[in-house]
Amino acid sequence: MLVTQAINAMGGVLRSHVQDDQQIRNFVIDSRQSRKGSCFVAFKGEKTDGNRYAEAVLQSGACMVIVTDEDVYEQIEGNKVLVADALYALKDLGAYNLGRYKGRKIALTGSVGKTTTKELISEVLRTRKRVYTAYGNFNNELGVAICAANMKMGTSYSVFEMGTNSAGEIEALSKYIKPDICVVTGIGHAHIGRFEGIEGLAKEKLSIVSGMQKRGVLYIADSCRRFVTSEVLEKTDVRYFGTDMASHIILGDVNRTVDGDFYFTAVTRNTPYCFKLNHFYSHFVNNSLPAIAIGMAAGLSYTDVMKGIRKFQPKDGRGRIKEVDGIKVIDDTYNAGFESVISAMTNLAGIPVEKKTAFIGEMGEIEGYEEMLYFKLMKKASELTNVEFVFVGKNFARFERTGNIKVVQTREEAMQLISKVSCGTVLFKASRGQKFEELIRHLEEEKMKSAV
CATH class of the missing domain: 3.90.190.20 (Mur ligase, C-terminal domain)
Known part of the structure; x- marks a missing residue:
C-alpha cells in the first residue's frame, strides 16, 4: 500500500502532508516495533500517548505517521496524517485491504483453542499455499483491524481470530472481515458470566457467520450441535468435527507414544487417515480436526496435511x-x-x-x-x-x-x-x-x- 493510497482509504482525515509517496511496509501501533518503511498509528492510552513518539519513529525510518494531536502534527516533518480517531483510521485501512483481497478468508472463534487452531490451519495450508496468519491473539476490534491492515495481498488464504467480551462483538468483526470459512472450536465457560448463560454465549459465538460470504462453510465442534439454529443451517454449509459418527470429520483412535506424543486417526468420507502430533496435549488433537478438514477441502494431499500437523509447535505461553x-x-x-x-x-x-x-x-x-x-x-x-x-x-x-x-x-x-x-x-x-x-x-x- 502506498502512502497516498493509505490516506485516500481513511475517513476522518483532518489534514495530511505527503513528502515522498513511499510503499508502506507494515502498520504498527507500538513505536518500539517500528522499522524502516513502517507506518506508525499513534494511540492515546491511559498510561502513555503514542503521539509523543511520532517524531522519533520518523527519524528512525518510518515512512509515515498517523496522529491525533494537532500540535504534534505541526511539529513533525515527513509523511504525516492528522485524524480525528486513530481506531477508525486503522479500521479503514484494514477495510481497504479486505476489499481488494482476492484470496479466501478464514475466521475462528470459540471458548478454547482459538489461537492453537489458527496456527494448525495455517501450518497445514502453508505446505502448499501462501498464507497470511493474523499474529498473536489479536482478536478484538483493534487487533483484527491491525491484522487486516497488514494483510499480504498475494496470499491464497488469510486466517483471523475473533474474541468477545460482550454481546455483538463477534457479529461486528464478522461483518468487517466477511469470511468465506468459519470455525467454532467449542463453547465452554470462558466469559460465560458476561452473557445469559451458555445459550447466550453460544449465540454470540455462532454470530461469526453473520458476515460470511453467501453459502460459506462453517466447521464447528460436534459438541455444539445443539446450538446450531435453522438460521445458521440456511446460511452456511455446516460441517461438524469431533467424535460423533455423524460428523464430517471423525476422531478415531488416539494413542499416546512412550514420549507422550500422539498418533491419531481422523475419518472423513469413510476413509481413515493417520496423523502424528508432536505434543502431549490431547486437546491439540481435537484442534487438528478442522485444520485437516480445511486442508483437504483446499485440495491438499494427505501427505501435505500430515506434514503440516506433524510440523506444528505451539507458541510461547500456549503449551x-x-x-x-x-x-x-x-x-x-x-x-x-x-x-x-x-x-x-x-x-x-x-x-x-x-x-x-x-x-x-x-x-x-x-x-x-x-x-x-x-x-x-x-x-x-x-x-x-x-x-x-x-x-x-x-x-x-x-x-x-x-x-x-x-x-x-x-x-x-x-x-x-x-x-x-x-x-x-x-x-x-x-x-x-x-x-x-x-x-x-x-x-x-x-x-x-x-x-x-
Missing part, C-alpha cells in the same frame, strides 16, 4: 515445551479457561514420566461461576494423585490441602517451592494477568545459579 537443566517445562502461561486447565492437568497426569508437578494459577473470564468451577478444579486435582499440584492465588485458599496438593497465595511463595524442583516435567498454567512467565524465569535463573 510450548522446553528443557531447563534437565527439567521439561510446559509454558502454558497465557490463558486459563476452566476447560483448558482441566485438560492440561489431565494430560500431564497421562505423561509416562515418574515425576510430575503442576503450578496452577487463578482462572480468568469465569465471572459469576468462580465457586463452582474452582471446586471442580480442586476435586479433579485430588483425583490425579500422580501429579504434585501447587495452586497459587487467594481463590484456592479456602480449599482443603491433600497429599498431592499445596496451596500458596502469592507468586513469591510459589517461587520458594520452585527452587526445590530438580527433575521431571513441570506445567505452568494460569491466566495472563497472573504473570506465571515470571515463575518460569525464576526457575531458569535458579538453575543457572546452581550451574555456576
Whole structure:
C-alpha cells in the first residue's frame, strides 16, 4: 500500500502532508516495533500517548505517521496524517485491504483453542499455499483491524481470530472481515458470566457467520450441535468435527507414544487417515480436526496435511515445551479457561514420566461461576494423585490441602517451592494477568545459579 493510497482509504482525515509517496511496509501501533518503511498509528492510552513518539519513529525510518494531536502534527516533518480517531483510521485501512483481497478468508472463534487452531490451519495450508496468519491473539476490534491492515495481498488464504467480551462483538468483526470459512472450536465457560448463560454465549459465538460470504462453510465442534439454529443451517454449509459418527470429520483412535506424543486417526468420507502430533496435549488433537478438514477441502494431499500437523509447535505461553537443566517445562502461561486447565492437568497426569508437578494459577473470564468451577478444579486435582499440584492465588485458599496438593497465595511463595524442583516435567498454567512467565524465569535463573 502506498502512502497516498493509505490516506485516500481513511475517513476522518483532518489534514495530511505527503513528502515522498513511499510503499508502506507494515502498520504498527507500538513505536518500539517500528522499522524502516513502517507506518506508525499513534494511540492515546491511559498510561502513555503514542503521539509523543511520532517524531522519533520518523527519524528512525518510518515512512509515515498517523496522529491525533494537532500540535504534534505541526511539529513533525515527513509523511504525516492528522485524524480525528486513530481506531477508525486503522479500521479503514484494514477495510481497504479486505476489499481488494482476492484470496479466501478464514475466521475462528470459540471458548478454547482459538489461537492453537489458527496456527494448525495455517501450518497445514502453508505446505502448499501462501498464507497470511493474523499474529498473536489479536482478536478484538483493534487487533483484527491491525491484522487486516497488514494483510499480504498475494496470499491464497488469510486466517483471523475473533474474541468477545460482550454481546455483538463477534457479529461486528464478522461483518468487517466477511469470511468465506468459519470455525467454532467449542463453547465452554470462558466469559460465560458476561452473557445469559451458555445459550447466550453460544449465540454470540455462532454470530461469526453473520458476515460470511453467501453459502460459506462453517466447521464447528460436534459438541455444539445443539446450538446450531435453522438460521445458521440456511446460511452456511455446516460441517461438524469431533467424535460423533455423524460428523464430517471423525476422531478415531488416539494413542499416546512412550514420549507422550500422539498418533491419531481422523475419518472423513469413510476413509481413515493417520496423523502424528508432536505434543502431549490431547486437546491439540481435537484442534487438528478442522485444520485437516480445511486442508483437504483446499485440495491438499494427505501427505501435505500430515506434514503440516506433524510440523506444528505451539507458541510461547500456549503449551510450548522446553528443557531447563534437565527439567521439561510446559509454558502454558497465557490463558486459563476452566476447560483448558482441566485438560492440561489431565494430560500431564497421562505423561509416562515418574515425576510430575503442576503450578496452577487463578482462572480468568469465569465471572459469576468462580465457586463452582474452582471446586471442580480442586476435586479433579485430588483425583490425579500422580501429579504434585501447587495452586497459587487467594481463590484456592479456602480449599482443603491433600497429599498431592499445596496451596500458596502469592507468586513469591510459589517461587520458594520452585527452587526445590530438580527433575521431571513441570506445567505452568494460569491466566495472563497472573504473570506465571515470571515463575518460569525464576526457575531458569535458579538453575543457572546452581550451574555456576
